[in-house]
Amino acid sequence: MSNIFCSSIGKKLLMSLAGIFLCVFLLVHLGINLMLLRNDGGEVFKLCVEFMTTNILIKIVEPVLFLAFLIHMIWAAILQVQNWMARPSKYAVTNHSQSSFFSKYMIHTGIIIFAFLVLHFVNFYFVKLGLTSPAQGVNPVEGEHDFYNMAINLFTQPVYSVIYIAFFIFLGFHFNHAFQSAFQTFGLNHKKYTPAIKFIGLAYSILVPAGFAIIPIYFMFFWK
Amino acid sequence: MDFTLKIWRQDGPEAKGKFVTYQIKNISHDCSFLEMLDQLNEQLVDKIEKPVCFDHDCREGICGMCSLYINGRPHGNDSGITTCQLHMRKFKDGDTIVIEPWRAKAFPIIKDLVVSRTAFDKIIQEGGYVSINTGGVPDGNAIAISKVDSDLAMDAAQCIGCGACVAACKNASAMLFVSAKVSQFALLPQGKPEAKERVEKMVAKMDELGFGNCTNTGACEAECPKEIKLTNIARLNREFYAAKLS
Numbered sequence: 001m002s003n004i005f006c007s008s009i010g011k012k013l014l015m016s017l018a019g020i021f022l023c024v025f026l027l028v029h030l031g032i033n034l035m036l037l038r039n040d041g042g043e044v045f046k047l048c049v050e051f052m053t054t055n056i057l058i059k060i061v062e063p064v065l066f067l068a069f070l071i072h073m074i075w076a077a078i079l080q081v082q083n084w085m086a087r088p089s090k091y092a093v094t095n096h097s098q099s100s101f102f103s104k105y106m107i108h109t110g111i112i113i114f115a116f117l118v119l120h121f122v123n124f125y126f127v128k129l130g131l132t133s134p135a136q137g138v139n140p141v142e143g144e145h146d147f148y149n150m151a152i153n154l155f156t157q158p159v160y161s162v163i164y165i166a167f168f169i170f171l172g173f174h175f176n177h178a179f180q181s182a183f184q185t186f187g188l189n190h191k192k193y194t195p196a197i198k199f200i201g202l203a204y205s206i207l208v209p210a211g212f213a214i215i216p217i218y219f220m221f222f223w224k
Numbered sequence: 225m226d227f228t229l230k231i232w233r234q235d236g237p238e239a240k241g242k243f244v245t246y247q248i249k250n251i252s253h254d255c256s257f258l259e260m261l262d263q264l265n266e267q268l269v270d271k272i273e274k275p276v277c278f279d280h281d282c283r284e285g286i287c288g289m290c291s292l293y294i295n296g297r298p299h300g301n302d303s304g305i306t307t308c309q310l311h312m313r314k315f316k317d318g319d320t321i322v323i324e325p326w327r328a329k330a331f332p333i334i335k336d337l338v339v340s341r342t343a344f345d346k347i348i349q350e351g352g353y354v355s356i357n358t359g360g361v362p363d364g365n366a367i368a369i370s371k372v373d374s375d376l377a378m379d380a381a382q383c384i385g386c387g388a389c390v391a392a393c394k395n396a397s398a399m400l401f402v403s404a405k406v407s408q409f410a411l412l413p414q415g416k417p418e419a420k421e422r423v424e425k426m427v428a429k430m431d432e433l434g435f436g437n438c439t440n441t442g443a444c445e446a447e448c449p450k451e452i453k454l455t456n457i458a459r460l461n462r463e464f465y466a467a468k469l470s
Binding site: 004007008009010011012013079082083085086087088089090091092093094095096097098099100103104106177180181184185186187188189 | 230232243293295296297298301322324327328329330392394395396397427428430431434435436437438439440441442443446447454455457458459460461462464465468469
């Protein structure tokens with residue numbers, strides 16, 4: 001029998017596994033970002049960043065993270081193209097069937113997330129790699145990456161902060177369907193537990209984006 | 225009741241289709257949707273015009289032959305019914321009704337509103353059955369089956385293979401159909417011996433025939449005239465993983 005990941009169900013399984021891994025990663029990311037809100041001149045945040053950039057375990061997980069991003073995006077593109085090809089002639093009347101609203105726009109919210117990811121990489125990760133340079137006055141110590149001041153520099157720019165918050169709203173839309181959909185793909189649909197999974201998905205899709213969005217709001221309006 | 229009908233007309237599989245508008249008057253509100261189309265066809269035949277081709281057979285909601293995508297919904301604006309059970313009282317007098325065929329690469333149009341659903345037959349041929357040696361009728365209680373499982377199997381077995389799930393899905397996915405056909409056997413002891421081969425071959429055929437991939441939107445469940453549940457798709461996924469990993 002052919003390989004599991006060549007089938008439609010197998011491709012979706014791979015994409016869902018990568019997606020759930022990214023959800024877990026984002027929780028860690030949020031935890032570290034929230035340290036920016038501590039009024040300690042970025043002491044704890046810098047410690048977290050140092051841990052994330054030097055710890056051997058994190059260094060091992062880092063390539064897995066990139067692989068998860070790649071798998072999630074590439075398989076999404078493959079499945080989406082197949083889905084478009086499955087209906088070459090469209091209906092004249094838009095479909096009125098009752099279905100989950102956000103599920104209809106996963107590829108659109110996905111593309112927005114990808115666009116932001118590129119921006120995020122240019123602003124942070126590429127700076128770490130030395131491919132792009134940080135904003136002026138942000139990197140006072142040679143050889144160190146001052147992510148704390150880089151973040152503050154961006155979050156005090158209203159245009160960047162608005163883009164950042166808008167992105168997280170779209171990310172919330174994406175999660176709203178993605179989380180519970182992944183469990184359905186895993187084959188986990190249960191009378192008792194599925195409502196709980198849907199609730200956790202809804203809570204995640206609201207609380208995680210809200211957690212990230214609080215940070216630029218704080219730096220724009222309350223930070224002195 | 226009077227209606228304006230916009231109907232997809234297409235002379236053959238390769239012909240270019242288009243919408244043609246018809247006016248139909250004095251339709252009883254107790255008339256079924258297909259009876260309304262019958263009346264339209266009688267008028268067209270009287271005028272020596274080609275009648276509209278559409279699929280139908282039992283006209284009591286159990287054969288799965290009738291289709292029609294009516295005003296943006298497979299089987300029209302009602303739930304848990306096929307087009308033959310849709311009545312004109314569900315519309316308002318003077319409504320414009322747009323009637324299209326199922327649209328999917330795997331369901332090519334034969335003529336007008338008739339599509340080929342042979343793809344479903346091909347999927348069934350891959351294992352949507354139980355191979356048995358027929359003989360004397362076995363004792364009804366020889367194999368114990370729990371009431372829960374037998375009810376779930378019977379619910380899945382209600383699928384009439386009309387294709388509304390494919391028509392409603394934004395991806396033209398056949399997962400609900402395949403999941404019902406796999407589930408009705410997966411839940412019963414008689415289906416166990418061939419379970420692994422069945423699910424692998426039916427999914428492979430579904431992929432090969434050009435159906436889209438399920439993105440769990442739920443449109444199929446909402447439009448299924450037999451109200452087949454999404455839990456069957458989860459079961460299909462479980463059966464598929466179990467088969468591939470064993």
